[in-house]
Amino acid sequence: MSTYSTRLKIELIGDGELSNAWGTKTNDNFSQVFENSIAGVYSRNLSAESSPYTLTNNDGPQTAADNEARQAAIVFSAQGSDFIIQFPATEKLYFLRNAHASYKITARLGGAGSTFVINPAKSVFLATDGTSWYELQTTGGAWVTKTTTYTAFPGDKIFANTSGGAFTITLPLSPTEGDEVRFVDLANTFDTYTLTIGRNSEKIDGDSADMTVLTEGAAFSLVYSGSTYGWKLTEK
Numbered sequence: 001m002s003t004y005s006t007r008l009k010i011e012l013i014g015d016g017e018l019s020n021a022w023g024t025k026t027n028d029n030f031s032q033v034f035e036n037s038i039a040g041v042y043s044r045n046l047s048a049e050s051s052p053y054t055l056t057n058n059d060g061p062q063t064a065a066d067n068e069a070r071q072a073a074i075v076f077s078a079q080g081s082d083f084i085i086q087f088p089a090t091e092k093l094y095f096l097r098n099a100h101a102s103y104k105i106t107a108r109l110g111g112a113g114s115t116f117v118i119n120p121a122k123s124v125f126l127a128t129d130g131t132s133w134y135e136l137q138t139t140g141g142a143w144v145t146k147t148t149t150y151t152a153f154p155g156d157k158i159f160a161n162t163s164g165g166a167f168t169i170t171l172p173l174s175p176t177e178g179d180e181v182r183f184v185d186l187a188n189t190f191d192t193y194t195l196t197i198g199r200n201s202e203k204i205d206g207d208s209a210d211m212t213v214l215t216e217g218a219a220f221s222l223v224y225s226g227s228t229y230g231w232k233l234t235e236k
Contacts, residue, residue: 004059011060028061042071052084097123119153154179159186162193170198175224182221191216203230
């Protein structure tokens with residue numbers, strides 16, 4: 001009787017099984033299991049799904065749609081809100097992309113296990129031992145242009161265009177040490193129409209006050225240093 005491996009659900013053929021079909025099953029394991037887990041890039045549109053969504057995880061050779069959790073890379077898109085994706089609680093490497101511009105993806109192990117948040121327009125390379133997530137690498141998204149009030153996510157790179165009037169960009173809520181947000185005066189109008197950086201309950205450069213940017217052509221980033229000094233300028 002066939003059994004299945006723990007990590008990749010490979011069909012392990014029992015003694016004397018699949019007479020005259022052993023080669024076919026082995027080929028299926030290679031083409032649908034090994035290739036997908038090493039080189040599979042799977043796009044998952046979430047527009048018709050509800051959160052939390054559990055990735056398919058069936059035994060043996062399967063199509064990509066029937067074993068989403070086996071894929072090497074998964075691109076999530078079209079969610080209508082912040083979304084939880086439930087992964088099997090087993091060892092695996094993943095490259096994951098949140099293609100939505102506004103809503104977060106939370107990767108969760110099993111029904112109530114460890115979680116990892118993927119911010120909008122971000123890609124991450126993660127490892128899991130089935131109990132915890134380990135971040136191996138994160139890449140930021142493309143530069144985005146903002147012309148009105150906006151709440152930033154960690155890693156955002158923002159062209160702020162105040163030519164139509166002053167507005168506020170609010171820093172991320174509950175940041176962690178090392179989180180960074182970049183800003184550029186796109187239209188060289190900060191001296192006429194100011195950009196305000198909302199501190200979102202954290203300090204900016206040690207002060208419990210929002211930051212007003214008045215310099216034409218300003219380009220700078222803020223990195224979070226912890227609760228004592230808050231967000232610090234990396235350029236002055």
